[in-house]
Amino acid sequence: MLAADYPRKFEETGSCRNLASGLSSGICDIWRHHILIDDLRAAREAKGWLQRTLADRIGVSAQAVHRLERGIGSTATLEVAMVALDFRLTGVASGKSLAEQLRNQRIRKKTSVAALAKRTGLSPTTIAAVEQGGDSVASLLRILEALAPKAKRRAPERAYWGQGDKDDRDSRFTPDDFMQSVYAAFGEIDLDPCAHPLSPVVAKRKFILEHGDDGLTDHWFGKLAYVNPPFSEQLKWLRRAHEQWRAGNIRTVVCLVPARTDSAWFHETLRVDADVYFLQGRVRFLDTSGRSQPTPFSLMVVVLGASDEQLETFADLIPGFWMRRS
Known part of the structure; x- marks a missing residue:
């Protein structure tokens, strides 16, 4: 048996004892x-x-x-x-x-x-x-x-702004100037399913965890939902948004999230149904004290159920480019 075959033999037998005497210890640790x-x-x-x-x-x-x-x-x-x-x-x-x-x-x-x-x-x-x-x-x-x-x-992408901000890394709010472009392109927001009491987002209804709401379990509703989820749970919220949209509970969903496209679900499911807008530059988010900081990562806007006119209007207001649904 060649030395190169030892790891394979170990795997087949599942035991170092089955290898030749004197070689087992080193080979099993390879x-x-x-x-x-x-x-x-x-x-x-x-x-x-x-x-x-x-x-x-x-x-x-x-x-x-x-x-x-x-x-x-x-x-x-x-x-x-x-x-x-x-x-x-x-x-x-x-x-x-x-x-x-x-x-x-x-x-x-x-x-x-x-x-x-x-x-x-x-x-x-x-x-x-x-x-x-x-x-x-x-x-x-x-x-x-x-x-x-x-x-x-590959080093994991930071989901927070700085070492000292770990405790509130998910408490970051979309700035008002960016939201004005969302309102202008897509209309009034009926639901913010992952809202924060300090968020400046204007919505007819907000699900706030501290108030007993949970956008990951409560049913969504209305014509338009805006989703700026905790970035540490990005994929979970995108799945929920897609699920509620497919169920017909919400007509249009606009999600602002980090530009992470590596998951199989993104390529196999979301890309089929969503239009994705890759933002140029970095958005300056607000923290709980009202200070603004640019994100340390690129962002994308994931949109479900929007019209061509809405998408074109948004592109006229915010620099970037669309990757249209496949």
């Missing part, structure tokens, strides 16, 4: 301490999640997550864990998934499947399976080591 595995574990711990918490969120057993953090398991489990943890790599080609990134990296480096197989000790069939999102984490890590040895975790 993938357990790979930077991808170490950083994945660190990302989970940074969220304050136990292994069983992550397991519940991605629909696998706690043992599967435990094995994943030892470099063992399926690439499918790794991929869904990365999505749940908002975990992405830099230093490797672009792609919708890690498997696609590896395939694009191989093509970019002009490496054939046969050449990569020889280099990694894997079979061409195994490499093809990994590039399709299958096979094992151990195989994927060996390919990653060969094609992108300097790959590392």
